[in-house]
Amino acid sequence: MASEEAKDYVLPPEVLEETVRASEELWKPVKKVKFRIYKYNPKKDYAPHWEEHELEVSKGMTVLDALLTIKGEMDPTLGVRYSCRMGLCGSCAMMINGKQMLACQTRVLEAAGDGDVVELRPLDNFPVERDLAADFTHFFEKHKSVKPWIIRSDEVELNNPTGPYKQTVDEYARYYQFTDCIKCGACLSACPTAATDYEYLGPQALAQAYRYMVDTRDDGLDVRIAVVDTEHGCWRCHFAASCSDVCPRGVDPAQGIQLLKRLIIKRKFGYKPHKPAEALPAKVKAESKSGG
Amino acid sequence: MEAESGYREYYARNMRGISGWFKVRAYTIERWLYAAHRITGILIVLFILAHFYSTGWHPGLWWDALLGVVVTFHVANGIRLILAELGLAIGKPLLIKKPSQRPVSIEGVQRYLVVFALVLFIVLAAIWAYYALVVQSMMG
Ligand code: SF4
Ligand code: SF4
Ligand code: FES
Numbered sequence: 001m002a003s004e005e006a007k008d009y010v011l012p013p014e015v016l017e018e019t020v021r022a023s024e025e026l027w028k029p030v031k032k033v034k035f036r037i038y039k040y041n042p043k044k045d046y047a048p049h050w051e052e053h054e055l056e057v058s059k060g061m062t063v064l065d066a067l068l069t070i071k072g073e074m075d076p077t078l079g080v081r082y083s084c085r086m087g088l089c090g091s092c093a094m095m096i097n098g099k100q101m102l103a104c105q106t107r108v109l110e111a112a113g114d115g116d117v118v119e120l121r122p123l124d125n126f127p128v129e130r131d132l133a134a135d136f137t138h139f140f141e142k143h144k145s146v147k148p149w150i151i152r153s154d155e156v157e158l159n160n161p162t163g164p165y166k167q168t169v170d171e172y173a174r175y176y177q178f179t180d181c182i183k184c185g186a187c188l189s190a191c192p193t194a195a196t197d198y199e200y201l202g203p204q205a206l207a208q209a210y211r212y213m214v215d216t217r218d219d220g221l222d223v224r225i226a227v228v229d230t231e232h233g234c235w236r237c238h239f240a241a242s243c244s245d246v247c248p249r250g251v252d253p254a255q256g257i258q259l260l261k262r263l264i265i266k267r268k269f270g271y272k273p274h275k276p277a278e279a280l281p282a283k284v285k286a287e288s289k290s291g292g
Numbered sequence: 293m294e295a296e297s298g299y300r301e302y303y304a305r306n307m308r309g310i311s312g313w314f315k316v317r318a319y320t321i322e323r324w325l326y327a328a329h330r331i332t333g334i335l336i337v338l339f340i341l342a343h344f345y346s347t348g349w350h351p352g353l354w355w356d357a358l359l360g361v362v363v364t365f366h367v368a369n370g371i372r373l374i375l376a377e378l379g380l381a382i383g384k385p386l387l388i389k390k391p392s393q394r395p396v397s398i399e400g401v402q403r404y405l406v407v408f409a410l411v412l413f414i415v416l417a418a419i420w421a422y423y424a425l426v427v428q429s430m431m432g
Contacts, residue, residue, distance in 0.1 A: 195315075
């Protein structure tokens with residue numbers, strides 16, 4: 001029986017051949033690329049310096065692959081931060097040829113273009129931890145300052161929930177786009193305001209503030225306005241839109257910030273985007289349960 | 293020793309400073325417009341200060357035309373910015389994203405606003421220059 005089932009899954013020889021050929025193609029060395037890498041340890045070095053390494057790269061090789069090869073074979077002291085290697089954890093954002101990108105999502109040949117040099121620096125406008133790794137402490141503090149969680153006044157329901165809060169698809173669509181943020185810091189790094197204002201809350205935190213303010217389950221509109229409608233808050237944004245340009249997750253923080261400004265202006269005239277959603281009544285719950 | 297720690301702090305903070313406002317390479321046209329808006333804004337402030345100090349100084353008619361370019365750019369792009377910052381023409385948040393989704397606030401309707409602002413700038417600048425160079429000189 002096992003062999004019969006297995007037979008169904010054998011690829012036709014021509015497909016198998018094509019698959020093998022395609023993957024060989026992906027990992028075949030194409031050309032030599034020179035990596036210019038920023039080296040700096042603020043605890044020890046007086047000033048940063050550059051180091052260069054040459055590597056045979058293939059079509060499928062990402063910048064992170066290259067960095068790990070360099071770390072493994074040429075320079076074990078290289079400081080680089082990564083975790084998931086698939087664009088989900090937000091650890092590996094850096095300046096690749098002058099633009100904020102995820103090292104694990106950028107192929108070397110793509111970054112090099114027609115040239116054969118790839119220059120790597122830590123994220124602009126972030127303190128340097130070591131070499132290519134930036135210090136995110138301040139960035140995370142900014143995110144935390146906008147209270148990125150559901151704020152409610154019905155404490156009894158919150159602590160002993162009788163059911164999920166009601167939300168329609170349209171209501172969900174108001175904020176879904178912003179939930180994709182992986183806190184990679186690329187947006188804050190690209191923002192021209194952040195280049196001169198260390199305390200600027202930044203696109204990431206402001207877009208997240210908006211994300212919670214228009215969530216129908218949330219009741220924290222005024223609490224968050226007190227945080228973002230400030231000297232270093234949303235009015236420092238002048239719509240250069242570079243944050244959205246570099247965001248690897250299509251979060252579009254520039255859009256969030258402009259919508260946030262609009263919301264604050266409307267709030268000054270007494271507008272509220274929603275009443276905090278109620279918990280679903282027990283009857284609906286029972287029906288949906290029996291329904292499957 | 294003090295200078296040394298100053299250097300160290302400078303590199304450790306890694307802030308681009310004012311040059312960061314003008315780091316336009318690799319970004320979209322909105323970033324160029326941002327940089328131009330900054331420069332024209334600063335020039336207008338400088339002009340007003342100089343104007344307060346002395347209204348008599350005037351190197352020639354071309355000076356008025358140049359001022360026109362600066363002011364009309366700031367006005368035309370300013371209209372675009374006011375609309376965008378009021379949340380207009382920047383699209384709605386998406387429910388479904390394509391695999392490599394480009395931001396709607398940049399590459400959606402807002403791009404028409406960019407074109408509108410640039411056209412408006414050229415028209416206004418041309419009118420201003422016409423008055424400054426032709427009409428003014430006819431009036432002596
Ligand atoms: S908004 Fe985009 S660029 Fe900014 S931290 Fe989130 S995922 Fe990164
Ligand atoms: S749109 Fe605002 S937050 Fe985004 S890069 Fe521009 S100034 Fe910064
Ligand atoms: S390693 Fe996780 S995003 Fe690149």
